[in-house]
Amino acid sequence: MQINQVNTLRHISKRSEAEDFLRSILFTPYPVAIWRLPNQGNINALVDLTMNEEPTNLELENLNKSFVINSYHDSHPVKAITLEGHILVKIEGSDAQLEVNPTLTGSQIESFEGVLSNSLKLLKPGIKDGNHPDFESMVAEAIEKIKQGNLHKVVLSRYKDFELQESFDPIDTFDELTRSYPNAFCSLTNTKTYGLWIGASPEKLIAIDNDRFFSTDALAGTQSLPSDKDLCDVAWTQKEIEEQAMVSRYIIDCFKKIRLREFDENGPKTVKAGNLAHLKTEYKVDMQATSSPQLGSTMLELLHPTSAVCGAPRDLADDFIKSHEDYDRSLYAGFLGPVGFDSKTSLFVNLRCMQVIGNTARLYAGAGITEDSVPARELAETDQKMETLLKVLGL
Numbered sequence: 001m002q003i004n005q006v007n008t009l010r011h012i013s014k015r016s017e018a019e020d021f022l023r024s025i026l027f028t029p030y031p032v033a034i035w036r037l038p039n040q041g042n043i044n045a046l047v048d049l050t051m052n053e054e055p056t057n058l059e060l061e062n063l064n065k066s067f068v069i070n071s072y073h074d075s076h077p078v079k080a081i082t083l084e085g086h087i088l089v090k091i092e093g094s095d096a097q098l099e100v101n102p103t104l105t106g107s108q109i110e111s112f113e114g115v116l117s118n119s120l121k122l123l124k125p126g127i128k129d130g131n132h133p134d135f136e137s138m139v140a141e142a143i144e145k146i147k148q149g150n151l152h153k154v155v156l157s158r159y160k161d162f163e164l165q166e167s168f169d170p171i172d173t174f175d176e177l178t179r180s181y182p183n184a185f186c187s188l189t190n191t192k193t194y195g196l197w198i199g200a201s202p203e204k205l206i207a208i209d210n211d212r213f214f215s216t217d218a219l220a221g222t223q224s225l226p227s228d229k230d231l232c233d234v235a236w237t238q239k240e241i242e243e244q245a246m247v248s249r250y251i252i253d254c255f256k257k258i259r260l261r262e263f264d265e266n267g268p269k270t271v272k273a274g275n276l277a278h279l280k281t282e283y284k285v286d287m288q289a290t291s292s293p294q295l296g297s298t299m300l301e302l303l304h305p306t307s308a309v310c311g312a313p314r315d316l317a318d319d320f321i322k323s324h325e326d327y328d329r330s331l332y333a334g335f336l337g338p339v340g341f342d343s344k345t346s347l348f349v350n351l352r353c354m355q356v357i358g359n360t361a362r363l364y365a366g367a368g369i370t371e372d373s374v375p376a377r378e379l380a381e382t383d384q385k386m387e388t389l390l391k392v393l394g395l
Helices: 002-009 015-025 106-117 135-147 170-180 238-257 295-303 314-324 375-393
Strands: 032-036 043-047 066-070 079-084 087-092 095-100 153-163 185-191 195-201 204-209 213-224 264-273 276-286 335-341 344-349 353-357 360-369
Touching (some): 015 032, 015 043, 015 087, 015 095, 032 066, 032 170, 032 335, 043 335, 066 185, 135 153, 135 314, 135 360, 170 185, 170 195, 170 375, 185 335, 185 344, 195 375, 204 295, 213 238, 213 264, 213 295, 213 375, 238 264, 238 276, 238 295, 276 375
Antiparallel strands (some): 032 043, 032 185, 043 087, 066 079, 066 335, 087 095, 153 360, 185 195, 195 353, 204 213, 204 344, 213 276, 264 276, 335 344
């Protein structure tokens, strides 16, 4: 029985077959993650057959072929959902291959295929609306708070709901994101805990290559980038430069906390993310040379949430966010990504994202507020960031 079931699952060799397989899993009790790393053509996916979504302390070094999901508010300690790769899918061009974890039992596979064949669906979770205060008024309050001293920057966010077209398909939307935003981390996750999320994030939180090289980015400052404008022609204001510098200082302060002095710094430089330009500084550490084999887990605990999505000082900024936004960010500004694939870990801040609830797409966006901010401009910036997904949705 087990051999036949495994062979049935492995009868996937084409992209269309793999995508239909993944569609059949959405909204079942089985958690699924689909992703495409920046500047890569391959699409990967995994399905966790344990259905265990209990958040746990995250130890990256002990994970293999997993996908982690962590909300914005789960920090100190980080409490992530870890999806295990029981079924792995890899799509390359028009071809696909499926791999079944050899540790799975026949009963696990039989139960999984039974759920798919019986079309047992999981109800899409509801969401709480919150009061959703006026964004410009909230920004004005933040500016006054910053001018009083102590608080230097706070990242405020908002959401907006859009009715989806009847033709909306999550897998097709994900595919369109990968085509439209080759430089972004594109992801689709569906879990019982958080529901269905789709995004194209420009911001790396941490990466580990070849189990040796740690890297992280300071990404901040935002302005629209017309299609006919070169990156070298982008000019930055003092407000945007200082906002990005705060994120860079935050990362360096995290290094100082663990007495790490040997790191490479590259930037700031102007980078493109869809129709927007940002300032980015890259940091890299040789974990072998610095005798820091657990740097990934250590820095993850220190970094999240970064000043790019929270503010500075972090505690004061987070207090302001909680007392003013009046809604649960959930996975917005959290982090997610694959761990232990080809000796690599790639975790990204969940930005340019949306949550799908029934026939509604809830889009999230935020802006970094400093004393030089102008409320109307910050509101316009959040609208610009939502365009990333609105264009793909055809709205």
